[in-house]
Amino acid sequence: MKFTRLTTLTAALTTVAVLGTGVSHAAAAATRTPAAHPAAAAVADPRPTAAQELETPDGQRFLAALTVIDGMPDDVVGRGDDAVRAYLAEHLPTGPDGVVAFGWWQTTKCVAAITAAVAGGAVPVAKVLKLKAFISKAGGVKKAAYLLIRVAKGEEKISELGATLGGLASAILGIDQIKKQCR
Numbered sequence: 001m002k003f004t005r006l007t008t009l010t011a012a013l014t015t016v017a018v019l020g021t022g023v024s025h026a027a028a029a030a031t032r033t034p035a036a037h038p039a040a041a042a043v044a045d046p047r048p049t050a051a052q053e054l055e056t057p058d059g060q061r062f063l064a065a066l067t068v069i070d071g072m073p074d075d076v077v078g079r080g081d082d083a084v085r086a087y088l089a090e091h092l093p094t095g096p097d098g099v100v101a102f103g104w105w106q107t108t109k110c111v112a113a114i115t116a117a118v119a120g121g122a123v124p125v126a127k128v129l130k131l132k133a134f135i136s137k138a139g140g141v142k143k144a145a146y147l148l149i150r151v152a153k154g155e156e157k158i159s160e161l162g163a164t165l166g167g168l169a170s171a172i173l174g175i176d177q178i179k180k181q182c183r
Contacts, residue, residue: 050149054142063145068092069128070135070144077129084128 048056054063068091076087131144138144 050146053149054145063141065092066131066135066141066145069132070141072132077132088128 054060068088071091072084072087076083134148135141135144138147
């Protein structure tokens, strides 16, 4: 089974969407459980916020990948899936070994489900096009990345995004197998 840059990007973007699932469940449980010691409540939350994650090198690479998708000309989209794949393969940021530069996505517990979904064709080019629409509706690359990370981390609910943005976010984040494996 051959992984292309598009496959890797799609897996990475999808992983961002599900990255905080387990952490958000733990955080929700922590808010319902009283602290064992009063000093424990004073300890700052070690998890970075969505805004902080965007400032990391991985966050910057995520923004760069979204910028490539947002900048994809409409005529490329009009020429079909092969043209979109070729465009992304040519323009996405890559690391020294030629793989799309996303190191953090390999560490998440959901990577097996994401890899299976991408390799099995569950993430078609149509999802990339929905991501392009999401970027446009969100008001730009940085805002879209911020919203996707916030939703993935449980910091924001899809329903709070409104009908159009929420629908696009659901389409991007809503691969059933990934949701099932990444609870």
